[in-house]
Amino acid sequence: MAAIAETDRLVALSDGVFAIAITLLVLDIPLPETGGGASAEFLGSFVREQGLEVFAYVLSFLVIGLYWVLHRHTFVHIRRHDTRLLWLNLLFLLAISFLPYPTSVLTAFPNEFGVVFYAASQTVVGATLVAVWVYASRGELLAEGISSRAVRVRIARFAVSPLVFALSIPVALFDYRVAIACWFALLPLNGVLHSRLAGVDD
Numbered sequence: 001m002a003a004i005a006e007t008d009r010l011v012a013l014s015d016g017v018f019a020i021a022i023t024l025l026v027l028d029i030p031l032p033e034t035g036g037g038a039s040a041e042f043l044g045s046f047v048r049e050q051g052l053e054v055f056a057y058v059l060s061f062l063v064i065g066l067y068w069v070l071h072r073h074t075f076v077h078i079r080r081h082d083t084r085l086l087w088l089n090l091l092f093l094l095a096i097s098f099l100p101y102p103t104s105v106l107t108a109f110p111n112e113f114g115v116v117f118y119a120a121s122q123t124v125v126g127a128t129l130v131a132v133w134v135y136a137s138r139g140e141l142l143a144e145g146i147s148s149r150a151v152r153v154r155i156a157r158f159a160v161s162p163l164v165f166a167l168s169i170p171v172a173l174f175d176y177r178v179a180i181a182c183w184f185a186l187l188p189l190n191g192v193l194h195s196r197l198a199g200v201d202d
Helices: 002-027 040-048 051-076 083-098 100-108 112-138 148-172 176-183 186-201
Strands: none
Touching: 002 051, 002 083, 002 100, 051 083, 051 100, 051 112, 051 148, 051 186, 083 100, 083 112, 100 112, 112 148, 112 176, 148 176, 148 186
C-alpha cells in the first residue's frame, strides 16, 4: 500500500510539471508594444502576423498533451517503483519542462536550425518516456495481468512520436518545410496504435 501511495506522489509531481510547461508556452506569444494607443486595424494586423507563434504554441500544446496522456497510461500499469525508475521519470520531466524553450527557438528562427532543434528536443522527450516504460516492464514493476503483447504495443505507441521527430531531422537538412509537414503524420499513426492498444486491452 505504501508503494502505491508513493507512486501516486510521483504522478502528482509529474502532473504539476506538465501543467507548468503547458502554461509557459502561451507566455511566449508576445503582445504589441504600443502603450495602449494602437488602432484596431494595427492590432488586427499584429495578431494575424503571429500565425507562426500560434502554430508553435498549438503544436507544442498538443504534443505535451499527448505525452501527458501516454504518461498517465504508463503509470496506470506501474504499481511499484525503485530509485532508477524515479530518476528516469525525472529525466522525462526535465525534457518536458524544457520544451517551451525549443518552441520559442522555433518561432524566433523558423528555418533549418529552429526545426532541427525543436525536433531533437521532442525526440529526447519521447525517448525518455520509452525508457521509463521499458525499464518498468523489464524490472517487474508492472501490475499483474498485463500481457507481453500489450507491453510491446505500448512500446510501439510510445516510440512513434520520437521516431517521427528523429526522422524529420535529416529531412530538415534538405527542406525544413517538408520536415514540419512530417510531424502531422503523428495524428494517424497515434490513432492506429491507439486502436491496436484498445484491441489488446479488451
